[in-house]
Amino acid sequence: MCGICGGVRFDGGEVFAPGVLEAMVASLEHRGPDDAGIHREEGVALGFRRLEILDLSEHGRQPMANPDGTVRIVFNGEVYNHRELRRDLETRGYRYRGHSDTESILYRYEDRGTEVFCDLLGMFALAIWDQRRRRLILGRDRAGKKPLYIWEGGGRLLFASEMKALLADPEVSREIDPRALAxxxxYGYVPAPRAIFEGIRKLPPATSLEVTRAGSTQRRYWSLSFEPAWDASDRKARNRAKKELEGRLEEAVEARLESDVPLGAFLSGGVDSSTVVALMARASDxxxxxxxxxxxxxxxxxxxxAREFAKRVGAEASEMVVRPDALEALEKICWHFDEPFGDPSAVPTYYLCKMARRQVTVALSGDGGDEAFAGYRHYRFERIEDRLRRLLPGPFRGPSFGVLARLAPKWDWLPRVLRAKTLLTNLSLAPERALAHSADRLKFVGLASILRPELRESLGGYDPAEPVFRAFEKTRVPVDPVSRAQHLDMRLWLPEDILVKVDRASMAHSLEVRSPFLDHRLLEFAARCPSEWWLSGATSKALLREAALPWVGEETLRRGKQGFSPPIENWLRNELRPRIEDELLARGSRSARYLEIDRMRSLWKIHCSGQRDLCDLFWCLMVFETWHRTWIS
Structure with missing residues (x-):
């Protein structure tokens, strides 16, 4: 895993002022502490920081050039089929100098041009400078594991693995984008393509960008289609699918075991991480x-x-207990994440990566299992809502359930089964709008009610549901409610929350994390299966559980889903309460420039009284306050 940066311009001027590219590269040192490289020529500049994983020799150094120096690449990630690509390319006359995956990407580009992305199996963000064609090619992997930020201005286009590298250029503004703040x-994160600062954007997953003198062309080279290939009631087809799933899981894990440095895994004791560890144990000596x-x-x-399962498979286990004082590292987390990031599981993930790095340089994880195999609880709710929605025609459903939703109280202290406000509201809405409502952390507070008037005006009627609607643009919307929710999670939640968290937390400690469940071949197979094979009644990941049973045992499969969130409710109401009241809710706080502090104080009293659970809101605000102090103040 590495860090890349650079820029291009076509008017004959220098891409960077003296020292700027060096500062950009230095800002990414945590992503690659083992080596650094810079290349400059007319119209282009490339920078690189290296974390050595494969081919530790000088032949793996970047920026890497082809033999005649007309094509150069900087690449962050891992390509797991590089050996297959090499065998094919060598038959076409390409001569290799080392055994890195970077060299295979470079030659595949020469052979196939921008179609190279369709041939790569793995995770990546890369930039290729083609001197002969005078073009810069940028691209990201299908799932969005590896990040890539872009800024354009003054006839230049700059790119970097992290936003902090772009901010090393003094021309890049730190003005907050009001829509990004909304x-x-x-959501608790800023979805692509928007970034928190004006003028900066993110290249979306599964997307390439070609930049020439004439302008830029962006295209999506891959999409996941949720169209069942089998009848859900076909038992023979289901049995064949189970066997195929077993083989694809083994294939995905084994492909990610190649490394020239120590390798391990994250283990929670749940079905996803336990399956990965069990398959690693079967494939390892x-x-x-x-x-x-x-x-x-x-x-x-x-x-x-996790401790019990590690014993069962004979693993060498390391453990860490995260206590409230660990949150003193919040400033470090805000620095590494660049943008405000409101998922509290970033805290344990940060420490998990820190601990893992003491033992290994590469770790496998179970990320993507919930999205691919319908593991989240809200998929059950989507199916229930869809059935109820079909009972009443649209013209009557909206007004009827809308009135009931407005009358229903929001009592968070009641048992979950008695909380009907979200359900009734969703039933009054069209499916995609209901998905946006479910994802909205402020649905019962109201975004407009907490913003200062001038910020509300600057939004100009912007609807924060736009990222949800955008996820369904230019794609065939799944009819099945579970598949529809999975599609949204694959386009929004997974790349913008889960994978951002893992990338930044792992790279903070120079740790590479690989995710077998995000193998695009496995994702395509899972999307072809009827949702009933994954969500069978109240049983989530049903087909995965059947396939994994011989590997992980019944005890692991019986465990309920616990997630990876710290006890944030207790932290906010107890140990962190002074921090909220003395910093966040003070008249001179950074947040007071954007939010109505009196309204926030009122909400805080409601939260502390136990009437409402507003943990998500106040954690997000505390993160924003810390982030603002780190990056603006």
């Missing part, structure tokens, strides 16, 4: 090294289960 408060994090006891602590 997105952050709504030595014990798997695992890393696990807990929160010092309680019903949600996963350490006991």
């Amino acid at each position: 997105d952050y408060l709504t 030595s014990p798997v090294r695992t890393a696990s994090v807990g929160f010092g006891g309680g019903a949600d602590d996963e350490l006991p289960a």
Whole structure:
């Protein structure tokens, strides 16, 4: 894993002022502490930081050039089919100098041009400068594991793995984009292509960008289609699919075991990470090294289960307990994430990666399992809502359920089964609008009610549901409600929250994380299966559970889903309460420039009284306050 940066211009001027490219490269040192490289020529400049994983020799250094120096590449990630590509390219006359995956990408580009992205199996963000064609090619992997930020201005286009590298150029503004702030408060993250600062954007996953003197052309080279290939009631087809799933899981894990440095895995004790560890143990001659994090006891602590499973497969296990004082590292997390990021599981993920790095340089994870195999609880709710929605025609459903939703109280202290406000509201809405409502962290507070008037005016009627609607543009919207929700999670939640969290937290400690469940061949197979094979009644990941049973055992499969969130409710109401009241809600706080502090104080009193659970809101605001102090103030 590495960090890349650079820029291009076509008017004959210098791409960067003296020292700027060096500062950009230096800002990415945590992503690649082992080596650095810079290349400059007329109209282009490329920078690179290297974390050595494959081919530790000088032949793996970047920026890497083809033999005649007319094509150069900087590449962040891993391509797992590079050996197959090499065999094919060598038959076409290409001569290799080393054995890195970077060299295979370089020659594949020479052979196939911009179609190179369709041939890559793995995770990547890369830039290729083609001197002969005078063009810069940028691209990201299908799932969006590896990030790429872009800025344009003054006849230049700049790019970098992290936004902090772009900010090393003094011409890049730190003016907050009001719409990005609205997105952050709504979702807890800023969805692509928008970034928190004006003028900066993210290249979306599965997308390439070609930049020439004439302009730029962006295209999506891959999309996941949720169209069942089999009848859900066909038992023989289901049995064949189970066998195919077993083979694809083994294939995906084994493909990610190649490394010239120590390798291990994250282990929570749940079905996803346990499946990965079990398959690693079957494919390895030595014990798997695992890393696990807990929160010092309680019903949600996963350490006991992780410890037991590690013993069962003979793993060398490492553990860490994250306690409230660990949140003193919030400033470091805000620096590494660049943008405000409101998912509290970033805290344990940060420490999990820190601990894992003491033992290994590469770790496999179970990320993507919930999205691919319908593991989230809200998929059950989507199916229930769809059935209820079909009982009443649209012209009557909207007004009827809308009135009931407005009358229903929002009592968070009641048992979940008695909380009907979200359900009734969703039933009054069209499916895509209902998905946006479910994802909205402020749905019962109201974004407009907490913004200062001038910020509301600057939004100009912007609807924060736009990222949800954009996820369904230029694609065939799945009819099945579970598949529809999976599609949205694959386009929004997974790349913008889960994968951002893992990339930044791991790269903060120079750790590479590989995700077998995000193998695009496995994702395509899962999307072809009827949703009933994944979500069978109240059983999530049903087909995965059947396939994994011989590997992980019944005890692991019986465990309920616990997630990876710290006890944030207790932290906010107890240890962190002074921090909220003395910093965030002070008249001179950074947040007071954008938010109505009196309204926030009122909401805080409601939260502390136990009337409403506003943990998500106040955690997001505390992160924003810390982020603002780090990057603006």
